[in-house]
Amino acid sequence: MTNITIDLSKTLGKIKPMHAVNNGPAGSEVRGTSNFPQFREAGIPYVRNHDASFYSGYGGEHTVDVHRIFKNFDADENDPQSYVFAPTDAYLAAVEAANAKTFYRLGASIEHGWKQGTYPPKDFLKWAKICEHIIRHYTEGWADGFHYDIEYWEIWNEPDCRNRDGSNPCWQGTDEQFIEFYSVAATYLKQCFPHLKIGGPAFCNAWPIPFKDAFLRHVKEHNIPLDFYSYHCYANNPQEVYACIASGEKALNDAGLGGTMTILNEWNYIRGWFAEDWRYSLRMEKSLKGASFITGTMCAGQASSLGMLMYYDARPCGMCGMFDTDTLAPLKGYYPFPMFNTLYQLGTHVDGGWLWEDIYYSAATDGENSAALLTYYHDDDTKEGKDVTVTFRGAAEGTRVTVSLLDEMHDNEVISEEYFTSDTFSKRLHFDLFTTWLIKIEKV
Numbered sequence: 001m002t003n004i005t006i007d008l009s010k011t012l013g014k015i016k017p018m019h020a021v022n023n024g025p026a027g028s029e030v031r032g033t034s035n036f037p038q039f040r041e042a043g044i045p046y047v048r049n050h051d052a053s054f055y056s057g058y059g060g061e062h063t064v065d066v067h068r069i070f071k072n073f074d075a076d077e078n079d080p081q082s083y084v085f086a087p088t089d090a091y092l093a094a095v096e097a098a099n100a101k102t103f104y105r106l107g108a109s110i111e112h113g114w115k116q117g118t119y120p121p122k123d124f125l126k127w128a129k130i131c132e133h134i135i136r137h138y139t140e141g142w143a144d145g146f147h148y149d150i151e152y153w154e155i156w157n158e159p160d161c162r163n164r165d166g167s168n169p170c171w172q173g174t175d176e177q178f179i180e181f182y183s184v185a186a187t188y189l190k191q192c193f194p195h196l197k198i199g200g201p202a203f204c205n206a207w208p209i210p211f212k213d214a215f216l217r218h219v220k221e222h223n224i225p226l227d228f229y230s231y232h233c234y235a236n237n238p239q240e241v242y243a244c245i246a247s248g249e250k251a252l253n254d255a256g257l258g259g260t261m262t263i264l265n266e267w268n269y270i271r272g273w274f275a276e277d278w279r280y281s282l283r284m285e286k287s288l289k290g291a292s293f294i295t296g297t298m299c300a301g302q303a304s305s306l307g308m309l310m311y312y313d314a315r316p317c318g319m320c321g322m323f324d325t326d327t328l329a330p331l332k333g334y335y336p337f338p339m340f341n342t343l344y345q346l347g348t349h350v351d352g353g354w355l356w357e358d359i360y361y362s363a364a365t366d367g368e369n370s371a372a373l374l375t376y377y378h379d380d381d382t383k384e385g386k387d388v389t390v391t392f393r394g395a396a397e398g399t400r401v402t403v404s405l406l407d408e409m410h411d412n413e414v415i416s417e418e419y420f421t422s423d424t425f426s427k428r429l430h431f432d433l434f435t436t437w438l439i440k441i442e443k444v
Helices: 036-042 086-097 124-139 175-192 210-221 238-254 275-285 288-303 336-346
Strands: 002-007 011-014 020-022 046-048 101-106 152-155 197-203 228-235 261-269 308-311 348-354 359-365 370-376 386-393 399-406 411-420 425-431 436-443
Touching (some): 002 348, 002 359, 020 261, 036 336, 101 124, 124 175, 152 175, 197 261, 210 238, 228 238, 238 261, 238 288, 288 336, 288 348, 288 359, 288 436, 336 359, 336 370, 336 399, 336 436, 370 425, 399 425, 425 436
Parallel strands (some): 002 386, 020 046, 020 308, 046 101, 101 152, 152 197, 197 228, 261 308
Antiparallel strands (some): 348 359, 359 370, 386 425
């Protein structure tokens, strides 16, 4: 028997947006084939638009990326006619319609084959000025634009990426060129928009390498804007993600940048990137195992120093574990998002984290009502189930306790409801491997 005690009076600060995503929503509400309702129900807070150009529903090859909006680098960056905004306008309007906020990645989608947008710009300052006008179009109405509340502007994606043959699908220059490029762009954009968050550079992970160390040292020594430090982590257990977050925090502290907001803005279940490990990973991302990994990672992220977590990918694609790529119907991996949103809406994080018995959990309160989210995850598919007793302390006296279940047979469905008059009570739950429970405690 595993015993967990959650003290609802032990507050730990704000619940953070651990249920943000890359891309989405998709489909047509007019035709009745879309996931807009599910996006709204899940309360997705932010949508990062990296790799949006891979999906025709978002405008495909004309969307989001700087070189797709500003197609002729020799054109006049001050002339609205030099920009193709319409496809990205439509995509960002869809994000707004889903009640989410855009997290805008300035740069290029990953280029596994033909390279076009991942070469270093031939004029770093002009590239920054082009980005200035993109920002003004979407936040200040420039060129018949909009006044969206887009706070986060990320410079580039995975400049450190390497294939097995040593090639880089994201940056065709040197490490030193990238550091100079980021420095010019971030400095110029922060001067233009001191009220916005300018950061990046979306490294492949937070593990130390000389490139990352040199980047952070340069940022510190030259006072380069870095309002947030972003990186990625693909793993096969949430504890590895937690360790990656700790590594990123250590790197910032070592560089004298402690306290910088960190954003893990690509993550998903990956056992391996090649052959059968890769095929297995894609299957698991769309399964109950993938859903439990999502829940566990959200709980681990909330218990860490991380500022935001952004799942890759809600775009209809091979790595989308949230929605069926043909019908856009919810898959098992969708349900952890509305379940975590229950905690997010309560606002205040309370006692939570994980036990070494592979039960991951997090809890939240608004002072009267509370909720706890728990899952049993291990990468070994043969692990047996376990019984868990969850004891709550500090609850309001007189509560309705509703228990919802996500497993192979249930999709975040209520399976029990009880009333308690004491401020301390227990629930005994059976966890099959990859089971997720949501316990809501409401004052009556």
